[in-house]
Amino acid sequence: MTQMAISPPAAASEDPRDRGGPAQPMLIVDGIRKYFPIRAGVLNRTVAEVKAVDDISFYVVKGETLGIVGESGCGKSTLARLLMHLIDRDDGHLILDGDLVGEETGVPLDGLRRALQMVFQDSYSSLNPRLPIEQSIAYGPKVQGASSKVAKAQARALMEKVGLKANLFAQRYPHELSGGQKQRVNIARALALDPRLLILDEAVSALDKSVEAQVLNLLEDLKRQLNLTYIFISHDLHVVRYISDRVLVMYLGQVVEIGPVDKIYEDPQHPYTQALLACRLSMDPEERVEAAPLAGDPPNPVNPPSGCRFHTRCPFMEDVCMSKAPSLGDVLRSSAQDHLAACHMVHPGSGHSRAPLAVRA
Amino acid sequence: MNDMTPTNLSGSMPLAAPFVRVKDLRVRFVSREATVRAVNGVTFDLARGEVLCVIGESGSGKSVMMRSLLRLHPKKRTVIEGSMQVGEHDIGAVSDRVLSKLRGSTISMIFQEPMTALDPLYTIGDQIVETVRRHEGLGREAAWARALELLELVRVPSPERRLKAYPHELSGGLRQRAMIAVALSCRPSLLLADEPTTALDASVQIQVLVLLRKLQREMEMSMIFVTHDLGVAAQIADKVAVMYAGRIIEYGTVADVLNRPQHPxxxxxxxxxVKDQERGVQLxxxxxxxxxxxxxxxxxxxxxxxxxxxxxxxxxxxxxxxxxxxxxxxxxxxxxxxxxxxxxxxxxxxxxxxxxxxxxxxxxxxxxxxx
Amino acid sequence: MTDAVANSLAVAPSQSAPTARVRSYWGGVWQRLRYDYVTLFCIALIILIVLSAVFAPWLAPFDPYKSSMANRLRPIGYKQFLLGTDEQGRDMLSRLLYGGRVSLLMGIVPVILATVIGGLFGVVAGYYGRKVNMGIMRTMDIFFAFPSVLLAVAISGSLGGGITNQMLTLTVVLIPPICRVAETATSQVRNMDFVDAARATGASTTSILFTHVLINVMSPVLVYASTLVSISIILASGLSFLGLGVSPPTADWGLMLSTLRQSIYVQPLVSAIPGVAILVTSIAFNLVSDGLRQAMDVKA
Known part of the structure; x- marks a missing residue:
């Protein structure tokens, strides 16, 4: 634990913590599912279910940044909490660096906890208002058995690492910090257990633009230095494009498109992705949007639409979209360079009039 | 009538006195521990039907400046100097009674978090009806008709049903629209918007921006729109004021400020x-x-x-x-x-x-x- | 630090700000309290009342139980009786000082007990939620269903009189409200991201409860508990007044008020003295808890 703060930057291939080899994905998520029951009545019976995360599969390659985008309520945050085991999944597997997580034979939860950490959205709730920030950061190592002194020394080293002068800040309370500083503390806290994969859940969304740039630079540097892998969840498509290697688009608890960032941004396949990209605001006052690319709010995940879940807002909707759910394809067998979309318009022979006619070899 | 001078070229509107005139506005918050100088001499004019975007980081004084126009700060701890003229009213000098009449009718405000602006105990319809009846003395039925009309105006789907809904029953985007409907219920001539789209998804944000711009044009409202997002300013502003440490450090038309920025x-x-920068290159x-x-x-x-x-x-x-x-x-x-x-x-x-x-x-x- | 990071780091905000001084949470509370003269005055008043009760044997000019038929119901300032005498000719000042001992005990001990017990139940209910919460909170609701005075009278009536039983009664009556406040505060804290962050480190529930939850639940609970002190005093006085608490001739403010009631037309001012003592003490406690709430309110 203690040597992490001073561990030298290592190349991706020779990380001593590596168990599965460089080609083994850092994390494989296989068919993960979470339905939240809605209870009502005197007997507290389950009357409906919110399909927050509905059969999601993907993998994260070592050393990459996977961006996850989608509107609020699409299940991004639930997914993050599922990966962190903060809520129990109903179904599906997690494979961390080649080892099944949680089952009797695989890595114990404790191991997962050390390898996976999360940076929460900056808000008043992400740091304990009654703890000096040094103690907030030192808490994790202490829990994992480090002595109080070692944990504190480590916390101070981490504060320096994220750009906070330990002498000045160690004893301060969260309310004495600005948003950017709080977010640095959040990052330091997540790094305290020497994780390999960091889940950043809207980690820069609440920050001012100039501070956002500072924190993004910091994240890039830490990634290189500590040989980290990121899952970067955000609704800001500009930021996701800047920081991600691959992008996963979520809609109502499902993956609708996944692929390398340039392919997604330059040639989006799914109409939802196209609409999301069109919602980006231009900085040029000449390029004003006259009509909103996406009408309305996302439908209620309690009763998601039949067939393709996007058909209620899709400009290309046809009968087949209402009856048959398009498949994304086998994500786990695809390569990291593949670009997959769950839309009838890209699948030959799907029955959609815009679908390609035949498979070209 | 008879002095049709050739200076009047810039549009259909006569170059009359500006609708909003803020002159050397200074706002200090005084407490025992310190004096916070939030606004330090802000001067600007705003014509009728014009949109001014105030851009700045948190702590730049942009919200404080705007809230002064409604005197929303706690009286005891706040010192406001300078003059604020809205229409024929001197906001700094009017009595509390006149001010509360102005609030919601001549000057209206929308907020970032609609849940704080809407009363959770009343339906959307009740809140609009109440505002309309208080300010315009309409009958109950006429007020209800106005409420319906307003929800249609802000493009809320199935408005009859939504009028009877409580704020918590609406989604984020609908809530924001409902708040805009309440704010517009008395046809204000000046709308103050405090980051009304910051908490929204990009897809909904753009809906609200398009809607606000359309309503603002149709109702010929003046609007002061506070944001930290330059993209939002590019979408909605006629004029842009950039604030730093309680002062306007750059001001101009939206094209001038965003395309030819001068101040460092x-x-x-x-x-x-962040906007289409190359990956791996430091921001x-x-x-x-x-x-x-x-x-x-x-x-x-x-x-x-x-x-x-x-x-x-x-x-x-x-x-x-x-x-x-x-x-x-x-x-x-x-x-x-x-x-x-x-x-x-x-x-x-x-x-x-x-x-x-x-x-x-x-x-x-x-x-x-x-x- | 390594150059690579130092190279990329923008200066963290306000490191250079000379005015930002480090100050602990309690230091901040004290800073805010220092200028709140009303609260400070009330704190001083409470200390005075407590001290005078503690040192009653030394301060009281007379034996509070020694009656004198000759000096019954003397007015305030009569000869050596600074506050007059009661219906049995006992010195009011001495009785007031001694009575404060019982009344303050009744005000403070049940509140402390109820805070510990009710707080514990509330935190457990709030943190675990679901079924545990249902079990605990529905039980509390049963007690809540009765007005507190009625509940106190009922319990007291079945337990019988005496100081211990009276304290027990008051404790039982005060547990549900404290439990409710603790439960609400806990379930709010429980949903905060920092608790999830702590869980993500693999910390045990006990560790999270003690490091992250209790510390945040404490201040609302303490503030609320301090308002209950006055309620407890009044309830205790009420019980004594009804004859369900301490029994005569013990000096107790409530009991004194009760026995002097018959003399209200003879010596209205003297009869009112115990009532004034109850009023002043409970207002002081209320104002202090108001002040504490403001001082402890951290704008996060």
Missing amino acids: YTRAMLAST EAIAGSPPDLRALPDGCSFLPRCGYAKPECAVAMPPETVDARGHMARCYRVGVEGQRLAFSAPAIQPSVCTNASQLAAARAEMLGRQA
């Missing part, structure tokens, strides 16, 4: 905004942080973070430099060349300073050469 802060802010973040409003320096408040500092910057806040188009910047490096503002960069361009030591070195070099 505006330039840095544009450069640091040009602005080093440092906004000044402490409890202890503002004498000179230019951006000086500690500025890569273009001159010796005189430390002495006094730069005066306003204005060109023929009304583009204004407060920086010693900005002058007027011909008809337009121009930034005279130092002979040696400082490298992009993204950290303290680089910045300090660059500044030392710069100051040394000029001394």
Whole structure:
């Protein structure tokens, strides 16, 4: 634990913590599912279910940044909490660096906890208002058995690492910090257990633009230095494009498109992705949007639409979209360079009039 | 009627006195521990039917400035100086009774978080009806009809049903629309918007922006729109004011400010905004942080973070430099060349300073050469 | 630090700000309290009342139980009786000082007990939620269903009189409200991201409860508990007044008020003295808890 703060930057291939080899994905998520029951009545019976995360599969390659985008309520945050085991999944597997997580034979939860950490959205709730920030950061190592002194020394080293002068800040309370500083503390806290994969859940969304740039630079540097892998969840498509290697688009608890960032941004396949990209605001006052690319709010995940879940807002909707759910394809067998979309318009022979006619070899 | 002078070329609107006139507005919050100088001399005019976007980081005083126009600050701890004229009313001088009449009718406000602006105990319909009846003395039925009309105006689907809904029953985007409907219920001539789209998804944000712009045009409202997002300003503004440490440091038409930024802060802010930058290349973040409003320096408040500092910057806040188009910047490096503002960069361009030591070195070099 | 990071780091905000001084949470509370003269005055008043009760044997000019038929119901300031005498000719000042001992005990001990017990139940209910919460909170609701005075009278009536039983009664009556406040505060804290962050480190529930939850639940609970002190005093006085608490001739403010009631037309001012003592003490406690709430309110 203690040597992490001073561990030298290592190349991706020779990380001593590596168990599965460089080609083994850092994390494989296989068919993960979470339905939240809605209870009502005197007997507290389950009357409906919110399909927050509905059969999601993907993998994260070592050393990459996977961006996850989608509107609020699409299940991004639930997914993050599922990966962190903060809520129990109903179904599906997690494979961390080649080892099944949680089952009797695989890595114990404790191991997962050390390898996976999360940076929460900056808000008043992400740091304990009654703890000096040094103690907030030192808490994790202490829990994992480090002595109080070692944990504190480590916390101070981490504060320096994220750009906070330990002498000045160690004893301060969260309310004495600005948003950017709080977010640095959040990052330091997540790094305290020497994780390999960091889940950043809207980690820069609440920050001012100039501070956002500072924190993004910091994240890039830490990634290189500590040989980290990121899952970067955000609704800001500009930021996701800047920081991600691959992008996963979520809609109502499902993956609708996944692929390398340039392919997604330059040639989006799914109409939802196209609409999301069109919602980006231009900085040029000449390029004003006259009509909103996406009408309305996302439908209620309690009763998601039949067939393709996007058909209620899709400009290309046809009968087949209402009856048959398009498949994304086998994500786990695809390569990291593949670009997959769950839309009838890209699948030959799907029955959609815009679908390609035949498979070209 | 008879003086149809040729100066009146800029549009169909007569060049009458501006609708909103803020002059040398200063706002201080006084407590035992410190005096926070949130607004330090803000002056601007706003014509009828014009949209002014106030851009700034948190702590720049943009929200404080706007809330002063409704005198929403706690009376006891706040000192407001300067004059604020809205229509024929002097906001600083009117009685509380007149002010509460103005609030919601002539001047209305929308907020970032609609749940704080809507009363959770009343339905959307009740809230609109109540406002309309209080300010315009309409009957219950007429008020209800107006409420329905308003929800249709803000494009709420199935408005009859939504009128009977409580705020918590609506989604974020609908709630925002409902709040806009309540704010517009008495056809205000001035709408104050405090980051109303910041908490929304991009897809909903753009719906609300398009809607606000349309309503603003149709109702010929003036609007002051506070945001930290330059993209939002580009979408909705006619004029842009950039605020830093409680002062407007750059002002002009939206095209002038966003496409030809002059002040180093505006330039840095544009450069640091993430937008299609190449991956792996460092973002040009602005080093440092906004000044402490409890202890503002004498000179230019951006000086500690500025890569273009001159010796005189430390002495006094730069005066306003204005060109023929009304583009204004407060920086010693900005002058007027011909008809337009121009930034005279130092002979040696400082490298992009993204950290303290680089910045300090660059500044030392710069100051040394000029001394 | 390594150069690579130092190179990229923008200066963290306000490190250079000279005005930002480090101050602990309690230091901040004290800073805010220092200028709140009303609260400070009330704190001083409470200390005075407590001290005078503690040192009653030394301060009281007379034996509070020694009656004198000759000096019954003397007015305030009569000879050596500073506050007059009661219906049995006992010195009011002495009885007031001694009575404060019982009344303050009744005000403070049940509140402390109820805070510990009710707080514990509330935190457990709030943190675990679901079924545990249902079990605990529905039980509390049963007690809540009765007005507190009625509940106190009922319990007291079945337990019988005496100081211990009276304290027990008051404790039982005060547990549900404290439990409710603790439960609400806990379930709010429980949903905060920092608790999830702590869980993500693999910390045990006990560790999270003690490091992260209790510390945040404490201040609302303490503030609320301090308002209950006055309620407890009044309830205790009420019980004594009804004859369900301490029994005569013990000096107790409530009991004194009760026995002097018959003399209200003879010596209205003297009869009112115990009532004034109850009023002043409970207002002081209320104002202090108001002040504490403001001082402890951290704008996060």
